[in-house]
Amino acid sequence: MDNLWRDEDAGDSEIGQLVYLSNLIGADSLLVQPGGGNTSLKSRETDLFGDDADVLIVKGSGTDLRTIQTAGFTHLYRERLARLQVKSAIEDAEMMELMQAAMLFPARDPVPSVETPLHSLLPYRFIAHTHDVATLSLSDTPHAEENVTRVYGDAVAFLPYARPGFPLARALGADRLAMGDPDAVPAGIYGKQALTRLGVWPQVEGKLARAENVRAALALVARGEAPLGVVYATDARAEPRVRVVGVFPPASHAPIVYPIARLKQASSADAEPFRRFLLSGEGKALFRRFGFGTR
Numbered sequence: 183m184d185n186l187w188r189d190e191d192a193g194d195s196e197i198g199q200l201v202y203l204s205n206l207i208g209a210d211s212l213l214v215q216p217g218g219g220n221t222s223l224k225s226r227e228t229d230l231f232g233d234d235a236d237v238l239i240v241k242g243s244g245t246d247l248r249t250i251q252t253a254g255f256t257h258l259y260r261e262r263l264a265r266l267q268v269k270s271a272i273e274d275a276e277m278m279e280l281m282q283a284a285m286l287f288p289a290r291d292p293v294p295s296v297e298t299p300l301h302s303l304l305p306y307r308f309i310a311h312t313h314d315v316a317t318l319s320l321s322d323t324p325h326a327e328e329n330v331t332r333v334y335g336d337a338v339a340f341l342p343y344a345r346p347g348f349p350l351a352r353a354l355g356a357d358r359l360a361m362g363d364p365d366a367v368p369a370g371i372y373g374k375q376a377l378t379r380l381g382v383w384p385q386v387e388g389k390l391a392r393a394e395n396v397r398a399a400l401a402l403v404a405r406g407e408a409p410l411g412v413v414y415a416t417d418a419r420a421e422p423r424v425r426v427v428g429v430f431p432p433a434s435h436a437p438i439v440y441p442i443a444r445l446k447q448a449s450s451a452d453a454e455p456f457r458r459f460l461l462s463g464e465g466k467a468l469f470r471r472f473g474f475g476t477r
Contacts, residue, residue: 196225197239197252200308207310208247218313219247222301227257229286236260238302242292243381256294257286263302278380279431288433293379358391360402360411368438369396373412376434400424414438416473440474 192202204221207213222240229235238258241247245254262284266277281294301309320329327340362370370392377383391408393399396417403411404423411424418426444457459465466476 196223197255199223200239200255201251203308203310204241204247204250207312208249212316213312213314214247215313215315215318219311220295220297220301221247221310222298222308224260224307227286229259235286237286238263238298240298240301241295243295244378244384245292253290254292256291256298258284258294258298258302259286260302263299266299266302282379282431282433293381296381354386354389354410357409358389359386360391360393360399360408361413362396362399363392363394364390367393367395369399369412369414372435372438373430375436376430377412379434380430419473 186206187203192199200221200223207219207221213219220241222238224236224238226234227237227239236259238260239255240258241250242254242256258281263281266280277296277299278293281298282288285291285294297311320326320333323329330338330340361373362368364370364374374383377386391399391402393402396413399408399411400413400417400421402408403413404421410427415426415429418424442457442460444453448454469476
């Protein structure tokens with residue numbers, strides 16, 4: 183393998199060198215099959231409170247090493263990530279929540295990659311791992327351990343495959359996930375945001391049953407045409423044939439807000455009294471009765 187690193191192109195900054203390293207690796211298709219791989223850097227940074235912290239800067243989920251730039255990396259507190267090491271077992275959804283809680287800039291950065299805990303555990307400042315063709319030809323086979331041992335002997339450790347990701351992808355199997363069209367329907371847009379934030383969107387995008395609205399998605403689940411769906415909690419409460427099996431963390435999607443305003447050209451004498459009623463204690467109580475939050 184040729185060494186393509188050039189100091190003059192890499193620059194002097196650590197993050198710039200991380201971007202350069204990532205792009206070099208990503209440009210070689212023999213190293214990143216099928217588009218996989220990850221890079222990280224351990225450094226010190228100033229957080230939003232102005233405090234200096236030991237951080238892990240790691241490739242965000244859904245980004246591409248070939249084209250990634252500074253904004254594609256996620257910055258996390260190493261001290262918080264270290265707490266994951268004491269857990270003997272952890273569900274995927276809980277792991278994603280804990281990693282999001284470790285982010286320095288949660289409103290800005292992409293969701294952390296599922297490989298983040300491994301990168302935080304290894305002691306090296308710069309880490310690059312690849313999904314290279316040579317290794318996959320040994321490991322992505324029915325006799326992976328035998329092949330790896332034959333080639334490398336005791337020089338490497340072999341760990342059985344464990345599928346990463348949110349449990350939703352496994353629960354679907356070959357079935358489809360019902361949700362409003364994420365390209366047009368608000369509930370679908372929020373759902374895509376949450377699934378992306380949780381790092382599972384690439385696994386479920388090809389399994390969607392895209393509905394024209396949220397009630398149509400709910401109906402697919404209620405009729406048994408889809409095993410799972412993404413709908414508003416208020417809609418799920420109105421359909422006795424479905425049950426809620428999980429709720430997205432509030433921080434995984436943009437706030438869902440229904441604003442109210444009286445139009446300037448409103449001519450009905452009831453418009454303003456109706457607006458005031460909706461904002462009154464009695465009106466808010468009705469909203470809460472049907473599962474809506476109020477301010």
